[in-house]
Amino acid sequence: MKANELLLDAFGRIHEAVGATLRGIDAGALGRRPEGNGNSIVWLVWHLGRGEDAQVASAAGLAQVWTSQGFAARFDLPLAVTDTGYGHSSDQVDAVQAPAELLIAYYDAVHRQTVGFLESLGDEDLDRVVDTRWNPPVTLGVRLVSIAADCLQHVGQAAYAKGLNSGR
Template sequence: MDLNQLIVAQLDSAYRWIERAADGLTDEQLYYQPTSDTNSIAWLVWHLSRWRDAKGATISGMPQVWISEGWAERFGMAADRTGLGDTAEQVASFRPDRDSLLGYADVAHRAIVECVSKLAPEQFEQPVEYMPGDLRPVWTVLIGVVGDST
């Protein structure tokens, strides 16, 4: 197993947890917030998917599927919104339809898997922006994406 396969396996495993979190839930359960300052499962599925999409695009140099495939418009949200810094009101008002939410999660996952599958060994050491002003090697960015999803 090479590094590409290892990271793809980890991304797949983490994505299965995201799928399981939403599987079989009613809409009430999907959008439920235990307190006003906690995130719903729906918001977490979206945010983790946005992060996968954004980081995969940063690494690959390809556009985010959120933008290129029109998901931002379908969600009625800004193209650059990832959930980082969302207010309690933004989280509470987040209610996309289930099919759009899970559809976006799926395409964002497939996009980062494709990105990782195509990386040459030396590309894992290239610095990319993890957060504004925070450059890290590609492999640490990918480990962060996996870790955030588990």
């Protein structure tokens, strides 16, 4: 198995988990914040999509799906178009609202771009340095694993929050 095939499998699992989490969810559960101050499902899925979109696009030299495919306008959030959710305040978490269908459409588009990029990679590409701000510098392979880990964490949180909502 080639390294990009492993990455394709990992990102495919994220895509499946996002779909399963958003399938059949109602608007109330989507926006409900656990304990009133945890991150809502809508924020978690939007944030993981924005994180994957921004970081993969940067590493691949591509435009972000968020802007290039008009999702920033479709979501119409009261946030900077470059915002990915890192360091959000409670008010900013509340500001992220969208229906499940729009979240799915956005993440599907992000996933398609990620898959296209991953399919183009050879094992030697994963050693390319993409960030010199760290010691040691971050390679493409390390960055992609980091993105996958972050996304898996957030979709797991969203699935957990969905489970909490089902008991109400």
